[in-house]
Amino acid sequence: MANTAVVVNEGNPWRGGVEPMKASYGKLMMWFFLLSDAFTFSALLITYGMIRYSHPAFEGAISDFAFSQEYWPIPEMVFDAVPFVHGIHAPLVFVGIMTFILILSSVTMVLAVEAGHRMDKQAVEKWMLWTIVGGLMFLGCQAWEWSHFIAGTDLAKNVGSNLLQGASLTSNQYGPSNFAALFFFITGFHGFHVFSGVVINFAIFYQVTVGKMERVGHYEMVEKVGLYWHFVDLVWVFVFTFFYLI
Amino acid sequence: MEHQTSNVQVIPADKAKIMKIWKVAGILAAITIVEFIIAFTVPAGGAKSFVFIALTIWKAFYIVSEFMHLGHEKKSLIMSILLPLLFVIFLIFILMVQGASILEVLH
Structure with missing residues (x-):
């Protein structure tokens, strides 16, 4: 590394200057932070699994499905709306678009890191900007998803004793109250990670544009925020499966 | 501010490396599309959930190993x-x- 002082440590690895895992201190600590974050998200998703498992499931043909507080809803019947087209049953389409946006922004982040290795400032700027745009698009989609979830769908779709519309932390039209509470908590916690990721990405993007990385001599900071950003994408892959698909 | 020419040497991009990144991206997109096809064609059940979880772990492997570069770190x-x-x-x-x-x- 260009900016690290060379420490002479003959025979004693504990005097510093060596990297036993061939990764810098900052990168290593980012990895361990992400590990702890992975535990948090695992706990949340496993809690979702447990609470869902402790409620009865809907039994019967999917075409007969109606929202009820008595059993856990089928996700594709809840998340079936797309912006600008009203009243069309398009299950999982919108959340699929969100997934692709996040995967693409992860790809642009890899390209930014790769350009950083080549000291190509212009390319780093370009790809980091695309990453930030992708993150903002995802946040916009999630804002729409949340407001639609909270406002609720047409009551005409609700058959039976269900007279609620929309969702709050205490009750919702889709199913048991825990369903909406978990939706808000898990996608909210992930969304907050995306938000902080965009903020951190922007901070590093700014430092790149003013030439800080060239003065320092390497683009390792881009690599570190890259790790965080990929982790956010990784978590979404799991949220997508456990919240929307299963 | 006066104009300053940068003396940083830019190394040209390695085409094969860039291709590899887009290849991994293509695999991730393909797995997601397969998930969608399964979601709409296969009836719900234990086997379906199992396939979804397996595909998710497959995707996670590619993200962690290639994008986060963990596969190329020390053991x-x-x-x-x-x-x-x-x-x-x-x-x-x-x-x-x-x-x-x-x-x-x-x-």
Whole structure:
């Protein structure tokens, strides 16, 4: 590394200057932070699994499905709306678009890191900007998803004793109250990670544009925020499966 | 500010490396599309959930190993990250048992 002082440590690895895992201190600590974050998200998703498992499931043909507080809803019947087209049953389409946006922004982040290795400032700027745009698009989609979830769908779709519309932390039209509470908590916690990721990405993007990385001599900071950003994408892959698909 | 020419040497891009990144991206997109096809064609059940979880772990492998570059790190770093995740498997087991018991008591 260009900016690290060379420490002479003959025979004693504990005097510093060596990297036993061939990764810098900052990168290593980012990895361990992400590990702890992975535990948090695992706990949340496993809690979702447990609470869902402790409620009865809907039994019967999917075409007969109606929202009820008595059993856990089928996700594709809840998340079936797309912006600008009203009243069309398009299950999982919108959340699929969100997934692709996040995967693409992860790809642009890899390209930014790769350009950083080549000291190509212009390319780093370009790809980091695309990453930030992708993150903002995802946040916009999630804002729409949340407001639609909270406002609720047409009551005409609700058959039976269900007279609620929309969702709050205490009750919702889709199913048991825990369903909406978990939706808000898990996608909210992930969304907050995306938000902080965009903020951190922007901070590093700014430092790149003013030439800080060239003065320092390497683009390792881009690599570190890259790790965080990929982790956010990784978590979404799991949220997508456990919240929307299963 | 005066104009300053940068004396930083830009190394030209390695085409093969860039191609590899887009290839991994293509695999991730393809797995997601397969998930969608399964979601709409296969009836719900234990086998369907199992396939979804397997595909998710497959995607996670590509993201962590290639995008996050963990697959190319030293083995001690790989193990430091992967082994602690065994606790997650234990938590899944213990809370599924708990969930089944709650269902039995309440319903």
